[in-house]
Each structure stands twice: as structure tokens, then as C-alpha cells.
Amino acid sequence: MLSYRPIFDEYGELQFIETPLTGHDLLYAPKLNKEFAFSSEERHKFNLLGKLPYNVENIEEQADRIYKQYSEAGSNLNKNIFLNDLHDKNETLFYFVVQNHLKEMLPIIYTPTMSEVVEKLSLQFRRTRGLYLSFPEREAISNILDNRLNPEIDLIIMTDGERILGIGDQGACGMMIPIAKLMVYSVCGGVNPYRMLPIQIDVGTNNQRLLNDPLYYGWRHPRICGKEYDDFIQLIVTTIQKKFPTALLHWEDFGRENARRNLEMYREQLCTFNDDMQGTGAVTLAAILAAIKIARSHLNDQRIVIFGAGTAGVGIADQLYDAMIREGLEPQKANTKFWLVDKQGLLTADIPDLLPFQKKYARDKQETTGWQPNTKGKLGLYETVKYVKPTILIGASTQAGAFTQEIVELMAGMTDRPIIFPLSNPTEKAEAIPINLLNWTHGKALIATGSPFEDVHYHGKTFPVAQCNNSYIFPGIGLGVTVTKARRLTDDMIWMAAKTLSECSPAITTGEGSILPDLNDIRNISQHIALAVAEQARKEGLAQISDEIDLKKLIEKSAWQPKYVPYRKID
Numbered sequence: 001m002l003s004y005r006p007i008f009d010e011y012g013e014l015q016f017i018e019t020p021l022t023g024h025d026l027l028y029a030p031k032l033n034k035e036f037a038f039s040s041e042e043r044h045k046f047n048l049l050g051k052l053p054y055n056v057e058n059i060e061e062q063a064d065r066i067y068k069q070y071s072e073a074g075s076n077l078n079k080n081i082f083l084n085d086l087h088d089k090n091e092t093l094f095y096f097v098v099q100n101h102l103k104e105m106l107p108i109i110y111t112p113t114m115s116e117v118v119e120k121l122s123l124q125f126r127r128t129r130g131l132y133l134s135f136p137e138r139e140a141i142s143n144i145l146d147n148r149l150n151p152e153i154d155l156i157i158m159t160d161g162e163r164i165l166g167i168g169d170q171g172a173c174g175m176m177i178p179i180a181k182l183m184v185y186s187v188c189g190g191v192n193p194y195r196m197l198p199i200q201i202d203v204g205t206n207n208q209r210l211l212n213d214p215l216y217y218g219w220r221h222p223r224i225c226g227k228e229y230d231d232f233i234q235l236i237v238t239t240i241q242k243k244f245p246t247a248l249l250h251w252e253d254f255g256r257e258n259a260r261r262n263l264e265m266y267r268e269q270l271c272t273f274n275d276d277m278q279g280t281g282a283v284t285l286a287a288i289l290a291a292i293k294i295a296r297s298h299l300n301d302q303r304i305v306i307f308g309a310g311t312a313g314v315g316i317a318d319q320l321y322d323a324m325i326r327e328g329l330e331p332q333k334a335n336t337k338f339w340l341v342d343k344q345g346l347l348t349a350d351i352p353d354l355l356p357f358q359k360k361y362a363r364d365k366q367e368t369t370g371w372q373p374n375t376k377g378k379l380g381l382y383e384t385v386k387y388v389k390p391t392i393l394i395g396a397s398t399q400a401g402a403f404t405q406e407i408v409e410l411m412a413g414m415t416d417r418p419i420i421f422p423l424s425n426p427t428e429k430a431e432a433i434p435i436n437l438l439n440w441t442h443g444k445a446l447i448a449t450g451s452p453f454e455d456v457h458y459h460g461k462t463f464p465v466a467q468c469n470n471s472y473i474f475p476g477i478g479l480g481v482t483v484t485k486a487r488r489l490t491d492d493m494i495w496m497a498a499k500t501l502s503e504c505s506p507a508i509t510t511g512e513g514s515i516l517p518d519l520n521d522i523r524n525i526s527q528h529i530a531l532a533v534a535e536q537a538r539k540e541g542l543a544q545i546s547d548e549i550d551l552k553k554l555i556e557k558s559a560w561q562p563k564y565v566p567y568r569k570i571d
Contacts, residue, residue, distance in 0.1 A: 004032055005151070005570070006194045011557030012483065014194070016566045023047040031149075031194065033090045034564050035062060045569055059564055063097045070097070070105075076113045081124065083109055087183070088127040091193060095562035098187050103519045106187070106471065110180050112426035112451045115165045117180075121173040122215040129179055130198030132172065133236055134219050135228075141239050153244045154195040154482040157181050158236075160203055162223070162255035163276075163311070166398040166429050169255075171205030172218025177253050181275070181474075189475025189526040190559030191482060197247075201236065203229060233262060241270050246485040246544065248478060250275060256310045260357045271481060273489050279470040279477075280312045280396075280423075281319030282498040284448075287468050288320065288392065288419065289498070290505035290515045291446040295417035297391070300329045302337060305390040307381050307431065308397030308424070309342035314357050316394060319498065322491060339363065339388050342397075345378030382407050389414040395422040395431030403432035405440050412441040423450035423468055434465045448515050464514035472501055472516060476529025483558045484534045484543035484551070492540065496532040501525065523559070530555045 004019040019032060026046050027033055034042075036057040043049050066086060073079040083105065087094040098105045107113060117124075131144055161174025178198035185191040204221035205211060211220055224232070240249060251262055251274040263274045273279070292299055304320060306313045317338050324334040340347045340361045347354065349362040371387050374380045385393070385407050393411060395403060403422055412418050418441055422431035430451060437445045438458045448468040456463045477497050481489055504525050507513040517525055534551045537543040545554075 003029060003149075009557075011554055012192065013557045014192075014560065014565055016568055018568045018570045020570050021046070022569075023051065027051065030088050030091045032567070035090055035093065037062060037564055039566075042567055046567065059093060059096050059562075062093055063100060066093065066097050067101065076108055077116050077120070079105075079108045080113050080117050081126075084126060088129075092562050092564060095183075095186055095193065098183070099523075099562060102187065102522065106184070106469075106519060107452050109187075110184050110471065111165055111469075114176065114180050115167050115426040118164050118170050118173050118176050119167060121170075121176060122210070122213055122217065130175060130200065132175070132200050132202055134172075134202040135204065135221075135224055135232055136219060138232055138235060141235055142243075145239060145243055148197055150194055150196060152195050153197050153247050155182070155185065155191055155248050155250065155478055156197045156199060156240060156244065157250045157252050158199040158201060159252045160201040160254055160258070161205070162253065162258070164253050166424060166426060169205050169207040169210075169223070171207060171210050171216070172200055172202045173210070173216075174253060175200040178250075181250070181252060184471050185475050185478050186560060187475075188471050188522045189479045189530070190523060190561065191475060191478045192558075192560040194560075195482075199236075201233075203232065229258070237266055237270070245270075247271070248273060248481050248486075248489070250474070250478070252276065254311075257355065259311045260314075268488070271486055271489050273474070273477065273481075274311075274315075275470055275474050276311045277315030277318070278494055279474045281315040281317075282477075282494050283468055283470050283473040283501065284316045284394065284421065284423065285319040285323055286473070286498040286501035287421065287448045287466060287515050289323070289502035290508055291417075291419045291448070293502075293505075293508050294446060294515070295419065297417075298327075300324050300327050300334075300337075302392050302419075303339075303388055303390045304337055304392045304394065305339045305341065305381075305384055305388055306394045306396060307341045307399075307402060308395060309340040309347055309358050309361070310396065312423070313340060313342075313394070313396035314361065316396065317361055319494070322495065323498075326495065335360070339384050339390070341379075341381050341384050345373075345380050346384050348379075382410070385411050390418075391415045392419040393421070395424055397431060398424045398429040399431060400424075400429050401432065403437070405436070408432065408437060408440040408445075412444060417444055417446055419446045421448045421450075421468060423448070425450040427451040427453075434463070438463060446515060466515040467519070468516065469519070471519075472522065472525065473497055473529065475522070476500075476526035477533055479526060479555060479559065480530035480533030480537065483530070483554050484537045484545055486534075486537040487542045487544060490536075490540060490542070493533045493536045496536045497529045500529050500532040504528065527555055527559060530559075 007015050073082045157178035159174045161170045164170045182196045186193045202219045204223040206223050210216045249272040338361050347362045348365045350365045434453050434456045448466040452467050453465040504517045
């Protein structure tokens with residue numbers, strides 16, 4: 001039986017909710033529960049008399065009580081558990097609280113705390129959310145999708161849990177990632193939580209700790225691969241496309257060999273997006289576009305070293321490469337601007353085990369003639385920096401402290417305003433910390449990090465540290481795509497998102513301050529990004545809404561706000 005039906009106006013703004021639930025059932029439905037905020041009329045109509053105290057509260061009063069409890073929760077993990085428990089009881093209040101304490105709570109519900117949450121998930125007893133598509137149940141995929149809670153779906157996040165936030169293969173415990181990411185879509189972008197679906201694909205795990213753990217609740221089997229894996233993904237995507245033809249499918253935390261292949265396989269068939277590749281690349285591009293303006297330089301004049309040539313590192317290179325082409329550089333010339341360093345050292349064409357997506361950026365071995373290898377016989381990060389003399393150094397390696405004082409001082413001695421982005425997260429895996437980067441460069445470095453850091457005080461000045469967080473990009477993209485029901489998400493739409501974000505940098509006009517805007521402004525920024533994406537979708541003929549609709553008004557009205565609405569009883 002349908003438990004609720006949200007009623008929206010023509011712009012997607014929630015007006016009221018119809019539900020047959022009453023009494024206990026209504027209070028225990030997290031999407032419907034208002035706690036003590038049910039009106040006197042609703043208490044009579046829905047058999048709630050006596051089940052609640054006499055006083056009727058508003059959402060602001062409830063939020064004050066919740067924040068006091070949250071503040072006493074202790075560790076970040078306990079705070080995450082507390083907020084997820086609130087999400088399981090009263091979703092509207094959860095979003096209201098987080099939205100009003102965004103800068104403080106975003107790192108709790110998302111990265112960096114999420115790594116610890118996932119690693120310890122088997123030890124926690126949490127309410128199940130979303131859907132598990134397990135390989136042994138592959139014949140029932142269609143029926144499983146019919147078991148979803150939300151009747152209408154605009155956005156799906158799907159993971160197979162193979163490469164979670166720098167901590168690797170977490171199997172079915174990866175479910176917390178799409179759940180958390182969907183929270184961010186709503187909190188930061190206003191994407192409607194009544195029209196979302198988190199999916200965990202369970203294809204086994206190669207994490208021996210999980211396979212040996214009696215509390216692990218996923219399929220106890222080594223990961224399937226090859227044709228079995230590809231056929232399973234195809235079955236899932238085909239079924240999703242059939243049931244939700246206008247939904248955005250967001251791929252999250254797939255392994256480096258599958259992430260790019262899955263995206264490229266299906267991006268021309270449906271509206272789809274990989275945040276690890278495209279989102280990370282776009283937000284990094286936005287930060288670099290802002291940084292080079294501050295440095296009074298030009299994108300096509302940069303020499304870029306990227307440490308970590310996996311999904312994220314190459315995704316960043318791809319976005320920067322495409323931007324250089326847009327800025328008038330010939331493709332062959334643009335390729336010469338990148339040096340990628342991975343576990344094998346500098347990627348060169350003679351290395352036998354390069355992945356297909358890495359080969360584009362492999363240098364000719366002859367270019368390194370005369371370079372002195374390190375003690376391991378490799379051309380590592382130090383050697384690459386020494387000979388390349390980069391203007392931009394990006395970390396996507398998850399190797400803590402990899403940007404050493406020796407490397408940073410070497411780079412700073414060869415460029416006036418070194419742009420240094422240690423982007424790995426969680427925090428303990430960052431390639432460097434901001435205070436060291438400023439000390440080693442005598443305050444010259446332009447810095448963005450992957451995890452949140454406090455402002456740095458250096459020689460009497462305060463340096464805000466930009467967090468190069470994907471939450472600046474993907475919520476706006478999601479809002480722009482879903483309100484227009486775009487058939488595809490194109491490179492031009494992602495470029496417009498990155499360009500729009502870069503133009504929001506508060507430091508561009510002054511030369512000081514953070515490279516990226518304050519997170520507290522993210523709802524407003526997401527609407528700017530959504531409008532740019534929506535206009536580009538319309539320009540490319542991909543929007544499936546009337547050309548007469550005012551996109552700016554549509555986005556403003558469609559951006560979901562956490563507020564209580566009236567309920568109507570249905571039989």
C-alpha cells in the first residue's frame with residue numbers, strides 16, 4: 001500500500017502530503033514524522049491524541065533541542081550516528097538542522113568522517129535504507145527496484161563499494177556512501193529527497209577482513225569480474241533506464257578499472273555521471289581557474305604534476321585538458337602540459353601495466369633522458385618536480401605527507417605563486433597540511449585541500465583554506481539536470497558548472513582570501529551552477545521541458561527546503 005504521496009506544484013515545490021498512515025505508523029515513518037510539531041487538527045485527524053505532549057512546537061524549537069544533544073555526542077563517529085538516527089526518525093528535521101549548521105556538520109555526515117563510518121558499519125545496528133542489488137538475486141532486479149520507498153525517482157546513486165574514500169574495498173558496507181551523498185544533494189543543492197534512491201551493488205568483496213568477519217552482512221564471495229560483472233551491470237542499467245527513463249544515474253566509488261569503463265559504456269544511453277572522475281575533476285578545475293586568476297597567469301601556460309594516476313587523478317587531468325582545448329590550445333600541445341606520477345613512478349609509454357585511461361598521459365621515455373632516478377630506480381615525485389618545474393602540483397594519491405618539505409621548497413624556488421592542492425581524503429591521508437605549505441613557500445602557495453582544515457595564521461595574516469570538495473559541484477549539477485529532465489549530461493554542461501563555480505571565488509577580485517567560496521554559501525552557489533547547467537542542456541537540445549519555462553524561476557522554486565507542510569488523510 002502507498003504510504004504517502006507528496007503533492008508538488010508545477011515548479012516542483014512541495015505543497016502538502018497525502019497519507020493513509022495514522023497513529024503509531026505515522027510517527028514511525030521518517031519521511032512523515034513531525035514529532036511534537038503535528039498541529040492540533042492533524043492530531044485529531046490522524047489519531048495522534050495522547051501520543052504526543054500537549055504543546056505544539058515549531059521546527060526551530062525542535063532544532064534547538066537537537067543541536068544541544070548533538071553537541072554532547074562526543075566523537076565525530078558518535079555525532080554521525082546521532083544525525084543518522086535523527087534521519088531515521090524525522091527526515092525534515094534532520095535536513096533543517098544540518099542546513100542550519102552546514103559548515104560544522106557536512107564533514108560529519110560526509111567526508112572525512114564517512115570513512116570511519118563505513119569501516120565500522122558491520123559493528124553498528126542501523127536502519128536499512130535504499131536497495132541492495134546482490135549478484136545471487138540478479139533474476140529479481142526488477143522486483144527489487146519495485147520495493148523502493150519513494151514512488152517517483154529523479155536521482156539514483158549507485159556504488160559497488162570497491163574503492164571507498166581512500167580506504168579501498170568495503171563490499172556491501174559501501175551503502176552508507178550513496179545514502180550520505182544523497183543527503184548532500186539535498187542539503188547543498190536542494191535536490192528533492194522524496195525523489196531519490198540509493199543503491200548498493202553487491203558483487204562480493206576481495207577484502208579478506210570482511211570475508212572473515214562473522215558480522216559482515218554482504219555476500220561472502222570474492223568479487224565477480226569480467227563478463228559476469230559487465231553483464232550484471234548491464235542488466236541493472238537497462239532495468240533502471242526502463243523504470244526511471246528521466247533519472248540521473250550517479251556512479252560512486254567504483255574501482256579504477258570499472259569506473260571509467262562503466263561511464264563510457266553508458267553515458268550516451270542515459271543521463272549519467274561519475275563524481276569520482278567528473279565531479280572531482282570539475283571542482284579542481286574550478287579551483288585552478290580561480291587560482292591562476294589570482295596568480296595573474298593563464299591556464300595554457302601551466303605545467304601540471306599530478307601525484308596519483310587513478311580514477312580521481314586522471315579525471316582531474318581530463319577536465320584540465322578539455323579546458324585547455326577550450327582556451328585554444330591544440331590537443332597535442334595540451335597533452336604536453338601534464339606529468340602523472342603513480343606507484344610505478346612517472347608514467348611513461350614503456351611501462352607495461354598502464355591502464356587504458358592512463359596511456360593518454362604517458363610521456364615518451366626519451367623526454368626523461370638525463371633525468372637521475374631515485375634509489376629505487378624510479379622517476380618519482382621529487383625527480384619529476386625537479387625536472388618539470390611545475391606551476392601546479394595536485395595530490396590524489398592517499399599517501400600522507402607525500403608533498404615533503406624538500407619537494408615543496410624545490411617547487412617554490414621555481415615559480416612565483418605555486419598552486420598546491422593536496423586533495424586526498426580522509427584528512428589523515430592528505431599529501432600535506434596547509435600550515436606546512438605556507439611555511440615552506442614563505443606564504444606564496446595557493447592552496448586547496450580535499451578535507452576541511454582550519455584557517456592558517458601566518459606572519460600576522462589569516463589564510464582561509466579552500467576545501468576542494470565535490471559538494472561544491474555535484475549538487476548544482478544534479479539540480480540543473482533533474483529540473484530539466486536532461487537526456488544526457490555532457491562535457492559542455494560540466495564545463496559550465498566548473499566555470500560558474502570559479503567565478504564565485506571571493507579571492508579573484510582582491511588577490512587574497514579563499515580560492516573557493518565559503519561552504520555556508522553553497523545553496524546559493526548550487527543554484528547558480530544549476531542554472532548554468534540547465535541553460536546549457538536547453539542550448540544542446542537535451543532538456544525535456546517546455547522552452548517557455550523560465551529556468552531561473554524553475555530552479556528557485558524547485559530547490560527543496562526542509563519545512564513541515566500540511567497533511568491530508570487518504571484511505
